[in-house]
Amino acid sequence: MKKLFLLVCLFMAAQGFGFAKSIAINHFVVKENPFAVDEVAVVATDTAGVIQEDVNGVFTFVMNGFQEQLKFEKGTAFYRHKLDRSSFLYAKHMNDSGTHAILYYIYKHDSKLSPFHISWIFLVAIPLALALLAYMFKRFIIIAVIILCIFLYFNYHNGLSMPTFFESIIDGLKGMF
CATH class of the missing domain: 2.60.40 (Immunoglobulin-like)
Structure with missing residues (x-):
């Protein structure tokens, strides 16, 4: 009985102490x-x-x-x-x-x-839209390639390298699942 009483007192005393959450x-x-x-x-x-x-x-x-x-x-x-x-x-x-x-x-x-x-969706949508337009309209191929080069140059010139570009897309895809 003394052990049970001591155990109950110990649990009641432990309730007063909180553990820090991370x-x-x-x-x-x-x-x-x-x-x-x-x-x-x-x-x-x-x-x-x-x-x-x-x-x-x-x-x-x-x-x-x-x-x-x-x-x-x-x-x-x-x-x-x-x-x-x-x-x-x-x-x-x-x-x-x-x-x-x-x-x-x-x-x-x-x-x-x-x-x-x-958004990573925006990074994927622009090149895919240009590729789709170039596929649909054969005359648009040269213009689509020029726009894609401008897009890549703008990204690179402002500090978005190709590894970072793909890493942000992969992180976005991981976040979906």
Whole structure:
């Protein structure tokens, strides 16, 4: 009886102690840094887009192929690299629940940055639409090849290399399944 009483008391005492849950970033967005010119901030959000203010600490991100340690405070971390022109930014974070990656086009105008999320579907749709039009209209083949070259040059000139292009498409396909 004493052992049972001791066991019940032990369980009741253990209820008072909480275990810390692990903080994970499963969704994030890139926004303009309001405190610095030509810099962006990474904001940890939930699926509804609400900032997760309980995210604090150092998390590893891969930004355009370079590993960065971003320090989050109240759900926000500042990417301390200046953007001197409009460019693509491929942000990727890996944790226990998987890889989370997002491709953004950061448009710079009048010392202001406007990030636009680029869907992997958009990256697949443009070349496929050009190939379909070239197949349907034989006279359109040369124009389609020229437009495709312009599309690839624009992507490469603004920092979206072919490996990053295909990696974002593959990550998007993984997210579907």
